[in-house]
Amino acid sequence: MAVNATRSPKKNGGFSMYDYLSAGYNNLTHKPIYEQFGFFIGILGPGCNCCTNKSFTDAECDSRPFRRCDERDCGTIRRPSLKFREVFNSAFTLLRSLLGEEDESCTPKLLIEDEFENLEVELSLAVDALYDYFEKKGDHEKALKKVLVDNKHSSKAEITTVVAEHLFGPLAQGRYKIDSRTTLKDNLQECACGCRSKVKYGSTGIGHEKVWHGFADILLQSPDNSLNAAVVIAHKVELLNDHTNGLSDQDNTPPSKKLKIKGESLLLLLLLLLLHKEKSPNEENIHVAGEISSHSGYENQAVSQTFVCSMIQRRKRPYLRHYLVPNIVISDDEFYIIMYDPDKDNLLCSPKYPIFGDSDSALAVPVIFIFWMVLHHRLFCAGVPERDFLNEVKSNFKLRAADAWPIYNEQLKENVSSFPLTSSTGLECDITTYYKEVSFDVQ
């Protein structure tokens, strides 16, 4: 392993880099709340409108998590079907190596080599980004706390700049762009924490005006500037205004429906407020993202955006090992991750987890590792692992898209600055197939 594992153990608040690596690895592999972090498998229902010309903010996915039975209970989801560690296996191999715990079962060849001309350079850059982040962890925490925690009235644009500059950007070696239309509304040229960093804007439009399309709040890019990951900012207050603030991706919603949406959103807000009272993740308060997706603008936005990202990736970059494009949904206190594999038609959706630890708004160390692994998925993830039950539990995206499938398969666009208004395409979704009820024993 040629990765620089011996970088000077600079102390940061009494912690050395080894302490952080050790805490991250041990929490993710042994502490029950993080060891259980993983993905539920999502299924699209007959209410999915993927064959219509809807923007992400108007998408309906009708998604629900596949329910897996165990001997105690059938019908109640207790644990994710796929552990995070199974999907990002290579990152755990690397961490063990950095901790000097390499053994025969943990060989570097498990790391993904065929996508990168120079794997060692890419790995070194990724590890450097992680080390740099921990060296400045205190500064990043202060910035995030100021905008996400202390200011209860931070705008969506302010939250977007601070998570881009102090969370995702640094972990992804600075390769991000924020939806440039944000400046139309807030004109924020610098990070909202006051650090004076200039934020980077660009065209984040993806999709096609005849089907699902819209603008990612933040796009993360790969070393070759291609699509790597996307972020949805789940702003609880602006959720109410998303359909009327003039930034809607394509606003064809009749006024009567807007009122209805607003009413539903108020109910959602109450629900969110109740859910958010519980902070620490344990089995009782892990919320399954798909469970409330049909009621929530940003959850539907994220699921539809995830499908579009992966379909673009498969068409434009067929040489990649897999076409997962992680979509991270983040609010001022929680996050979750959605990914879609278009070859296997598996939709993966994590539970919601707190960003901050229990005390003094410190970023939870395992969460930093999760983001780092996800943002470097091309190094650390070989795709959705082979599991028998995944062959049975498909998302049904192609089935739901029906006549619109060729558009998803062949015509999706990226780097779009604006989508033309279109009238109804007349394409019809499949609404005749209901959720396939499948149950398997927990292995």
Ligand SMILES: [Zn+2]
């Ligand atoms: Zn800042």
